[in-house]
Amino acid sequence: MTKSELIEKLAAEQKHLSQADVDLAVRTIIEQMSAALSSGERIEIRGFGSFSLHFRPPRMGRNPKTGEAVALPGKHVPHFKPGKELRERVNAAAQAVQD
Amino acid sequence: MALTKADLANSLFEEVGLNKREAKEFVDAWFESIRDALEAGEHVKLSGFGNFQLRDKRQRPGRNPKTGEEIPISARRVVTFKPGQKLRGRVEAYAGPRE
Numbered sequence: 176m177t178k179s180e181l182i183e184k185l186a187a188e189q190k191h192l193s194q195a196d197v198d199l200a201v202r203t204i205i206e207q208m209s210a211a212l213s214s215g216e217r218i219e220i221r222g223f224g225s226f227s228l229h230f231r232p233p234r235m236g237r238n239p240k241t242g243e244a245v246a247l248p249g250k251h252v253p254h255f256k257p258g259k260e261l262r263e264r265v266n267a268a269a270q271a272v273q274d
Numbered sequence: 275m276a277l278t279k280a281d282l283a284n285s286l287f288e289e290v291g292l293n294k295r296e297a298k299e300f301v302d303a304w305f306e307s308i309r310d311a312l313e314a315g316e317h318v319k320l321s322g323f324g325n326f327q328l329r330d331k332r333q334r335p336g337r338n339p340k341t342g343e344e345i346p347i348s349a350r351r352v353v354t355f356k357p358g359q360k361l362r363g364r365v366e367a368y369a370g371p372r373e
Contacts (some may be wrong), residue, residue: 185307203285204285205320208319209322212361213365213368219276222339233286241338250366251366252366261309264309268313
């Protein structure tokens with residue numbers, strides 16, 4: 176499912192909202208979540224999961240073209256931990272298909 | 275202080291102009307739609323944010339850390355999140371505490 180498919184689905188469900196409102200609401204949610212993580216704030220959505228930052232320490236890297244060593248600074252990367260309900264639903268559905 | 279569904283609903287109220295009930299419903303519908311797609315075995319791609327992917331794990335040996343007893347970890351389907359380039363770039367710039 177892509178973002179535009181998700182927008183279509185939400186628009187079909189929330190018929191009282193205009194298409195413009197649905198588009199803006201989706202952009203607002205994504206921007207709000209990105210902005211929180213970019214400022215080091217965690218995101219906690221019960222039943223879905225939490226997003227936090229993990230730190231990657233500085234390391235020596237290599238330019239793959241020239242083989243030259245380059246010092247890479249430490250950085251933060253986003254990390255997602257699925258919540259209990261999401262974990263259980265996804266796994267239960269997968270088991271049901273197998274049986 | 276972590277970003278929650280209440281914060282997201284509040285920004286839909288303030289920035290999109292949804293009323294409080296619509297805003298709360300929209301945020302719930304957003305996360306529920308993503309859970310539904312993942313439960314149905316679909317990957318979810320949110321351009322500008324990242325992709326939620328599914329991985330099928332085979333059974334592997336595990337151990338009860340308290341008793342040291344060996345117990346197999348059953349085969350399961352798990353959700354992983356791969357942040358998009360835009361989000362990774364924004365988060366990399368964060369220079370806060372190293373967690």
